Amino acid sequence: MRNKVNKWSILPFVFCGLFALQTSCKTTNESSTQRPNVLFIMTDDHSLQTLSAYDNRFTETPNIDRIARDGVIFRNSFVGNSICGPSRATMLTGKHTHINGQINNDVVFDGSQQTFPKLLQQAGYQTALVGKWHLKSDPTGFDYWNVLPGQGHYYNPDFIEMGEQKQYEGYVTTVTTDLALNWLENSRDQKKPFCMLLHHKAPHRVWEPDTMYLDDFEDQTFPLPDNFFDTYEGRKAAAEQKLSIRSGDMDLIYDLKMEDPKGEIETRMKWYPGHTSRMNEAQKVAWEKHYTPIMADFKRQNLSGDELYKWKYQRYMKDYLSCIKSVDENVGRVLDYLEETGQLENTLVVYTSDQGFYMGEHGWFDKRFMYEESFRTPLLMHLPKSYSKRGDITEFVQNIDYAPTFLDVAGVAVPEDIQGVSLKSLFSSEKPENWRKGLYYHYYEFPNEHMVKRHYGIRTDRYKLIHFYHDIDVWELYDLENDPHEMNNLYGKEGYKDITEQLKKELKELQTLYQDTDKSTF
Ligand code: SGN
Numbered sequence: 301m302r303n304k305v306n307k308w309s310i311l312p313f314v315f316c317g318l319f320a321l322q323t324s325c326k327t328t329n330e331s332s333t334q335r336p337n338v339l340f341i342m343t344d345d346h347s348l349q350t351l352s353a354y355d356n357r358f359t360e361t362p363n364i365d366r367i368a369r370d371g372v373i374f375r376n377s378f379v380g381n382s383i384c385g386p387s388r389a390t391m392l393t394g395k396h397t398h399i400n401g402q403i404n405n406d407v408v409f410d411g412s413q414q415t416f417p418k419l420l421q422q423a424g425y426q427t428a429l430v431g432k433w434h435l436k437s438d439p440t441g442f443d444y445w446n447v448l449p450g451q452g453h454y455y456n457p458d459f460i461e462m463g464e465q466k467q468y469e470g471y472v473t474t475v476t477t478d479l480a481l482n483w484l485e486n487s488r489d490q491k492k493p494f495c496m497l498l499h500h501k502a503p504h505r506v507w508e509p510d511t512m513y514l515d516d517f518e519d520q521t522f523p524l525p526d527n528f529f530d531t532y533e534g535r536k537a538a539a540e541q542k543l544s545i546r547s548g549d550m551d552l553i554y555d556l557k558m559e560d561p562k563g564e565i566e567t568r569m570k571w572y573p574g575h576t577s578r579m580n581e582a583q584k585v586a587w588e589k590h591y592t593p594i595m596a597d598f599k600r601q602n603l604s605g606d607e608l609y610k611w612k613y614q615r616y617m618k619d620y621l622s623c624i625k626s627v628d629e630n631v632g633r634v635l636d637y638l639e640e641t642g643q644l645e646n647t648l649v650v651y652t653s654d655q656g657f658y659m660g661e662h663g664w665f666d667k668r669f670m671y672e673e674s675f676r677t678p679l680l681m682h683l684p685k686s687y688s689k690r691g692d693i694t695e696f697v698q699n700i701d702y703a704p705t706f707l708d709v710a711g712v713a714v715p716e717d718i719q720g721v722s723l724k725s726l727f728s729s730e731k732p733e734n735w736r737k738g739l740y741y742h743y744y745e746f747p748n749e750h751m752v753k754r755h756y757g758i759r760t761d762r763y764k765l766i767h768f769y770h771d772i773d774v775w776e777l778y779d780l781e782n783d784p785h786e787m788n789n790l791y792g793k794e795g796y797k798d799i800t801e802q803l804k805k806e807l808k809e810l811q812t813l814y815q816d817t818d819k820s821t822f
């Protein structure tokens with residue numbers, strides 16, 4: 301199945317590049333084998349539940365799993381603010397969002413500040429960024445950049461290449477990979493080590509699969525999460541969100557593609573031009589061939605209530621997993637390229653997502669909450685040959701740690717003001733001393749789409765304490781050992797006074813450590 305080629309997606313110039321690669325394999329070069337390359341692959345909204353190195357209940361991701369099989373997998377990897385722009389700014393700067401300024405998706409990223417690509421560039425690396433950016437200001441610190449405007453489109457996407465916008469024919473995950481491979485093979489200075497940020501749009505909402513994978517999950521029925529019908533008792537913020545599959549938050553047309561030409565299916569998104577609006581004829585034909593019978597069957601069933609919600613969940617899973625399928629295939633293409641050109645062994649390959657995602661847990665899609673599914677993010681690394689560690693890493697790591705890790709691995713001094721910690725000490729077989737025992741989190745994007753309240757909190761090995769604030773003042777406490785799905789808010793309950801006080805003290809210490817003490821920003 302690897303390297304299944306979509307006839308719409310291969311760009312002529314890339315084709316030349318890859319053809320040349322098969323015949324010459326010219327890229328290995330002595331000077332770039334000295335300092336390790338960094339390939340930082342990040343997807344948008346990829347949940348741990350749908351990455352088989354973590355969880356294979358729903359799908360297999362053999363290519364992404366290769367990274368873990370030959371390298372390391374972080375079993376306790378988290379973000380500091382579970383949403384796109386904030387997470388990206390954190391990764392670039394190694395600082396939490398109240399410090400780098402990107403507290404939500406509305407802020408324009410201050411590109412004049414220190415970032416790891418700039419520091420690597422100054423140290424002689426060739427730096428490149430391809431794919432989703434979403435930080436509004438033009439990228440800085442890159443020798444080459446070619447990014448999707450805003451969220452980007454799945455079909456025949458526009459890209460902005462160093463300030464110039466143009467449209468490419470094909471499917472976004474494949475086009476993004478083509479552009480990355482083209483830069484690696486044909487455009488970069490081969491004498492220098494590279495740092496490439498390959499950032500996919502997929503599997504972001506509205507989960508439009510590549511036409512060639514439309515049928516892949518059609519015969520499967522996915523188990524409903526045990527808490528799909530959560531009633532949110534004792535959790536006011538969870539009750540008031542707008543990211544539910546069990547409501548119009550997940551739209552039958554916009555999200556689930558039931559574009560009824562007769563107009564008999566309800567939608568809130570009247571403005572939406574439709575999923576096929578950017579497609580060419582062949583794409584449109586394949587799309588309609590797939591969804592038209594599904595829609596006919598849906599109308600025939602005339603579902604409502606719980607039966608409708610269960611149907612929505614199945615459709616959501618199928619579309620989302622088909623998008624993951626393209627991601628996995630394209631990760632395989634890049635790994636193959638590095639392997640075939642002899643560069644893999646000297647490259648730090650990182651696979652992560654800007655945050656986790658709900659696959660129906662609590663009845664939800666989307667992210668934002670400090671609850672486990674969206675607080676966690678996948679993190680897998682193929683290490684350069686000098687590092688011996690393989691398999692599981694269980695220490696608490698967070699996206700503030702990526703920038704110092706990349707700098708450290710590249711042999712570049714980590715500036716004092718970076719808040720994260722280099723993960724390099726976890727790449728040997730010895731247990732590091734005094735590793736962090738608590739994780740800090742702060743989410744700000746309220747009021748906004750999905751209406752997740754502002755909150756901050758601490759997670760330790762066993763407990764999680766969250767404070768929801770702004771238009772409410774609600775604390776939540778979870779015992780993750782006895783209640784891993786965070787259904788039972790223990791805050792204020794008998795027997796939890798001491799642990800609550802202890803956690804509040806540790807939370808304050810983290811706020812002091814990370815300088816999140818200016819209450820006017822809360
Ligand atoms: C868009 C989506 C939201 C999503 C945000 C943030 N709506 O606004 O569902 O939560 O992005 O996602 S959509 O109608 O545009 O699909 S993020 O990953 O970019 O932060």
Ligand code: CA
Binds near residue numbers: 344345384654655
């Ligand atoms: Ca995201």
